[in-house]
Amino acid sequence: MSNFRLFIMPILAVALAIATGAIIIALSGSSPVDAYKALIDGSLSDSRSIGRTLEKATPLVMGGLAVAFAFKAGLFNIGGQGQLVFGALIAGAVGYGITGLPWIIHTPLALLAGALAGAIWGAIPGILKSTRGAHEVITTIMLNFVALNMTDWLASKVWREEGVIVRTPHIEESAEIPRWGEIPTGFLLAVVIAFVCWYLLRSTTFGFEIKSVGLNPNAARYAGISVKKIVIMTMAISGLLAALGGAIETQGVVGRYEPGFNAGLGFEGITIALLARTHPLAVIPAAILIGAMEAGGSMMQFKADVSPEITDIIQALILIFVATPIIVRWFLSQKEANELSVSTTWGSS
Amino acid sequence: MSSNTLALEATSISKTFGNVKANDQINLEIKKGRIHALLGENGAGKSTLVNILFGLYKADSGTVKVNGEVVDLGRPKDAIDQGIGMVHQHFQLVPVLTVAENIVLGKEPANRANVIDIEEAKKKVKELAENYQLDVDTEATVEDLPVGTQQRVEILRSLYRKADILILDEPTAVLTPQETDHLLQVLKNLASQGVAIIFITHKLREVLEVADEVTVMRNGQVVGSTTPSETDESGLAEMMVGRSVVLRVAKEESSPGETILKVNNLCVHDDRDLLAVNDLSLEVKSGEILGIAGVEGNGQRELVETITGLRNAKTGEILISDTSIIEFSPRQISELGVAHIPEDREKHGLIGAHSVADNLILNRYYKTPFSNKGIRQQKAIANYATEMVEKFDIRTPDIDTPSSSLSGGNKQKAIAAREFSHDAKLLVASQPTRGIDVGSIEFVHQQLIQQRDQGLAVLLVSAELDEILSLSDRIAVIYRGRLIVTENSAELDRNRIGRIMTTGSDST
Ligand SMILES: Nc1ncnc2c1ncn2[C@@H]1O[C@H](COP(=O)(O)OP(=O)(O)OP(=O)(O)O)[C@@H](O)[C@H]1O
Ligand SMILES: [Mg+2]
Numbered sequence: 085m086s087n088f089r090l091f092i093m094p095i096l097a098v099a100l101a102i103a104t105g106a107i108i109i110a111l112s113g114s115s116p117v118d119a120y121k122a123l124i125d126g127s128l129s130d131s132r133s134i135g136r137t138l139e140k141a142t143p144l145v146m147g148g149l150a151v152a153f154a155f156k157a158g159l160f161n162i163g164g165q166g167q168l169v170f171g172a173l174i175a176g177a178v179g180y181g182i183t184g185l186p187w188i189i190h191t192p193l194a195l196l197a198g199a200l201a202g203a204i205w206g207a208i209p210g211i212l213k214s215t216r217g218a219h220e221v222i223t224t225i226m227l228n229f230v231a232l233n234m235t236d237w238l239a240s241k242v243w244r245e246e247g248v249i250v251r252t253p254h255i256e257e258s259a260e261i262p263r264w265g266e267i268p269t270g271f272l273l274a275v276v277i278a279f280v281c282w283y284l285l286r287s288t289t290f291g292f293e294i295k296s297v298g299l300n301p302n303a304a305r306y307a308g309i310s311v312k313k314i315v316i317m318t319m320a321i322s323g324l325l326a327a328l329g330g331a332i333e334t335q336g337v338v339g340r341y342e343p344g345f346n347a348g349l350g351f352e353g354i355t356i357a358l359l360a361r362t363h364p365l366a367v368i369p370a371a372i373l374i375g376a377m378e379a380g381g382s383m384m385q386f387k388a389d390v391s392p393e394i395t396d397i398i399q400a401l402i403l404i405f406v407a408t409p410i411i412v413r414w415f416l417s418q419k420e421a422n423e424l425s426v427s428t429t430w431g432s433s
Numbered sequence: 434m435s436s437n438t439l440a441l442e443a444t445s446i447s448k449t450f451g452n453v454k455a456n457d458q459i460n461l462e463i464k465k466g467r468i469h470a471l472l473g474e475n476g477a478g479k480s481t482l483v484n485i486l487f488g489l490y491k492a493d494s495g496t497v498k499v500n501g502e503v504v505d506l507g508r509p510k511d512a513i514d515q516g517i518g519m520v521h522q523h524f525q526l527v528p529v530l531t532v533a534e535n536i537v538l539g540k541e542p543a544n545r546a547n548v549i550d551i552e553e554a555k556k557k558v559k560e561l562a563e564n565y566q567l568d569v570d571t572e573a574t575v576e577d578l579p580v581g582t583q584q585r586v587e588i589l590r591s592l593y594r595k596a597d598i599l600i601l602d603e604p605t606a607v608l609t610p611q612e613t614d615h616l617l618q619v620l621k622n623l624a625s626q627g628v629a630i631i632f633i634t635h636k637l638r639e640v641l642e643v644a645d646e647v648t649v650m651r652n653g654q655v656v657g658s659t660t661p662s663e664t665d666e667s668g669l670a671e672m673m674v675g676r677s678v679v680l681r682v683a684k685e686e687s688s689p690g691e692t693i694l695k696v697n698n699l700c701v702h703d704d705r706d707l708l709a710v711n712d713l714s715l716e717v718k719s720g721e722i723l724g725i726a727g728v729e730g731n732g733q734r735e736l737v738e739t740i741t742g743l744r745n746a747k748t749g750e751i752l753i754s755d756t757s758i759i760e761f762s763p764r765q766i767s768e769l770g771v772a773h774i775p776e777d778r779e780k781h782g783l784i785g786a787h788s789v790a791d792n793l794i795l796n797r798y799y800k801t802p803f804s805n806k807g808i809r810q811q812k813a814i815a816n817y818a819t820e821m822v823e824k825f826d827i828r829t830p831d832i833d834t835p836s837s838s839l840s841g842g843n844k845q846k847a848i849a850a851r852e853f854s855h856d857a858k859l860l861v862a863s864q865p866t867r868g869i870d871v872g873s874i875e876f877v878h879q880q881l882i883q884q885r886d887q888g889l890a891v892l893l894v895s896a897e898l899d900e901i902l903s904l905s906d907r908i909a910v911i912y913r914g915r916l917i918v919t920e921n922s923a924e925l926d927r928n929r930i931g932r933i934m935t936t937g938s939d940s941t
């Protein structure tokens with residue numbers, strides 16, 4: 085597929101989803117124009133709402149990167165949710181449990197601890213695949229349940245704040261990620277990490293090995309690449325990325341770990357990665373788009389009386405249109421349609 | 434000849450990929466009941482042309498007439514409806530289904546309850562097979578069948594769909610000599626029953642044996658046509674390449690040095706965990722070529738994969754310059770100076786989505802100058818690739834093209850280029866010239882001899898007896914995982930090798 089098409093297809097998918105969303109809003113008796121105006125109002129109108137959008141986008145960038153990165157090695161990491169809650173909890177624990185450190189040490193320490201927890205959690209399905217041949221889709225889904233219950237237990241029994249609410253104590257100020265004006269610093273960090281992933285995949289021999297394993301594991305092995313090692317390392321990095329999203333959420337937004345606060349965030353990574361066609365840099369605008377919908381959703385209810393779930397529907401529609409490019413192609417042109425076969429791959433770069 | 438004997442007529446077919454004119458104003462006439470051979474260098478545009486005729490590619494311009502009528506071949510289904518069948522090199526069969534099921538798939542006979550009538554299917558397939566004298570066991574499961582039989586199933590599949598124009602793109606590249614003879618006989622039978630056949634091959638002997646007419650292509654154009662009675666092998670070769678070709682490479686007596694590869698009492702299992710290499714021992718010295726002759730599937734693949742680290746040995750020992758490599762990874766073995774031209778270029782040899790450049794450094798991407806402290810050095814990679822493309826005459830639009838879009842033979846040339854440039858002391862070459870044109874075979878053979886003369890040890894595995902005979906200094910014949918004889922090539926003639934290959938015994 086040409087670069088132009090690669091670029092234009094997701095945009096068309098989004099446009100189609102928004103148009104379909106408008107029809108649904110109209111059918112439910114509200115004005116689509118008002119609704120979308122409110123959506124933009126709540127997400128992009130001033131520096132505060134933009135700040136909120138970026139804040140929402142931050143774990144989405146990380147979750148999208150996690151899925152996209154694993155996909156380069158031909159792996160489907162569906163375990164982003166589990167990795168994310170682990171990262172969020174461990175960052176929270178280190179954030180409140182260790183006191184007396186200067187922020188320059190405490191903040192990165194908590195982030196790293198969370199990231200490491202996710203890397204370990206992500207490496208498990210990698211090891212299971214490499215040594216026992218267990219498919220990572222199955223194991224990562226199962227590990228999501230294990231992670232949710234383990235973090236629930238840790239938050240309610242081990243690191244629980246005194247009181248009725250099940251949650252960990254608020255982190256020390258030295259572990260908090262500050263805002264930079266209205267812009268959440270965590271978002272900037274996520275952007276930097278996206279660039280690092282992009283560079284790593286594009287320009288390093290390690291990235292070359294990852295892509296080789298993803299494209300043709302037999303030939304990769306023939307070329308002397310240890311496929312097992314790459315699978316484990318890629319899953320670990322993927323888990324690390326997802327967990328870092330959780331850690332940033334804890335240290336930059338919530339201030340502590342509270343079960344249920346991050347529900348579903350890890351799964352949105354799949355949508356983002358699809359929308360970005362697994363390109364690490366394209367993950368950023370994709371995450372901002374979904375983040376804006378989330379940030380503006382409540383304003384939509386408030387101003388246009390459209391339930392915020394409509395944003396979920398639009399997201400789902402985007403996913404459908406991106407995952408079934410044939411529909412979009414039909415809009416794009418019918419001439420070339422027969423030269424392109426329906427592909428199961430997400431992207432190519 | 435009057436037009437009603439024409440099964441297919443293609444006029445001014447053109448097709449461009451990017452800046453490559455793969456087909457440039459091609460005209461082709463295929464007559465009923467005739468075998469039409471399509472010859473040409475690697476990348477000449479043969480596959481492109483037949484893919485257009487089968488509706489897999491869409492021509493930029495030109496018309497196709499089937500039985501005198503202009504047809505639109507937009508999709509393979511259109512071609513099938515017009516009675517055109519194609520046997521692909523990668524078979525399109527379902528491995529776990531039976532022969533009969535595979536053949537009727539998509540057009541199954543059904544009973545009144547609309548359930549597949551498997552008995553009826555078997556009966557129909559049997560009739561068909563008898564009609565065309567293509568013997569297959571209709572109840573066998575496809576994955577258990579040898580390649581040659583699978584190919585027969587593919588042919589039957591086309592015939593079941595009433596094909597009277599049959600396209601075969603390099604069908605013999607994957608066949609043993611016996612299977613090839615059988616296929617050629619089948620093609621003759623089909624032709625005598627009125628089927629028009631388009632037959633692509635790089636083996637000139639086959640062309641002379643079965644073709645009624647020959648069309649030669651070069652650089653996307655038809656450069657000539659002839660018939661076997663008007664020409665011979667060197668004539669055909671010259672037409673293809675545009676210069677005279679040495680069909681049998683000249684070589685000096687070898688002067689073997691120290692032992693590089695030593696295999697002692699090796700036993701290896703195949704994918705089904707059956708003994709494939711059975712107590713095998715051999716030795717290859719520096720500066721000599723040891724050829725392994727044998728019918729494919731007698732343990733050659735497992736032997737090669739074990740030596741190169743892709744498969745584990747059960748028992749026995751492999752030494753490379755006195756280092757035991759039984760526990761070594763493919764990377765460690767490569768680092769010892771072992772190059773490997775793998776038998777399956779799509780599976781092992783190339784990463785199709787990577788560029789030609791990246792594939793040319795696939796065994797060295799992590800070394801200087803291609804990598805510096807873990808960072809890829811694009812400039813060094815590009816310079817090196819450009820040099821290799823030129824030296825080995827790899828026909829590609831540029832070095833950034835994904836290797837999957839190269840023609841079959843150019844893929845093979847890229848692999849050969851990479852492995853010849855490995856600075857190795859041992860080269861394990863499996864079917865090194867499969868699918869490449871006569872001009873390139875000449876080149877690869879010259880390279881092999883030249884590197885041998887510089888001290889390279891070569892283990893050559895080939896299904897082409899001619900190749901084994903013309904290159905090897907010593908020949909070992911493999912049968913059911915054992916080496917039956919190993920002798921200087923002067924002591925072994927074609928007949929004797931053939932006998933041992935097929936019977937496993939040297940006695941007359
Ligand atoms: N899908 C494709 N995309 C881009 N270029 C292509 C594609 N298919 C073929 N080509 C180019 O078109 C030219 C003709 O290729 P083709 O496969 O028809 O050659 P061929 O005659 O079959 O060669 P061979 O004997 O090696 O199989 C080559 O230069 C090849 O690189
Ligand atoms: Mg071809």
